[in-house]
Amino acid sequence: MRRKLAAGNWKMNGTAASLSEVEALIAAHPSPGVEILLCPPATLVGRLAALKGQHSLMVGGQDCHAKASGAHTGDVAAAQLADAGATHVIVGHSERRADHGESDEAVADKARAAWSAGLVAVICLGETLAEREAGRTLEVVGRQLDASVPEGATGLNTVVAYEPVWAIGTGLTPTSEQIAEVHDFLRSRLSARLGADAAHVRLLYGGSVKASNAAEIFAIPEVDGALVGGASLRAADFSPIVKALEQAAEIELP
């Protein structure tokens, strides 16, 4: 069975003062029934890792360079994130694909770099509104999956996050049927490529997940959790999402 994962992406938000939200989250979930991952800005990775101590909460970066080290001003290497206490790194988020022109191939290189440093790569993909309205959603996410997820992906080194670009930070979400269609498609496509390993790769949904819609989204069979942006910044918003995922996990238990 795939363990459920509640992941938070703080994006370019948060300072040391925000660590009180992590303390509150830990206090609300001393022994969580699902995995919790927080991806703060790189400036806070080390401090968050130190703060969490022995708690099961995991810490991740939001991006890494494809190279292990070198003259790349402003970038961060996967090994540096690992050194700071990260276990995961998001790669291929649509904001990086748009803001930094990252191609599927560049994302795959970053995923390989993450693996080399011992990190789990959280590989993001998703269609734009224009692509959905043109009926190209499955074509687009299929291409992104094939080209962004390298050979060698397993449930231990890779998480895939389906994030429709038009749902990110907009308050809009696809219908449950639309999410199910894409997740079922991604699972089949992964199986065709990876064989048995595909069954262990977790598929997260991301895009305007909040307390009010989390339970409905987590009831979709191939949804193994969420990658949450805005609602992960405050414990009061993120904790109910974690609780909804814990309830979904309990329902799935045999």
Ligand SMILES: O=C[C@H](O)COP(=O)(O)O
């Ligand atoms: O990585 C997170 C996603 O971009 C979702 O962001 P959001 O929950 O603010 O819509």
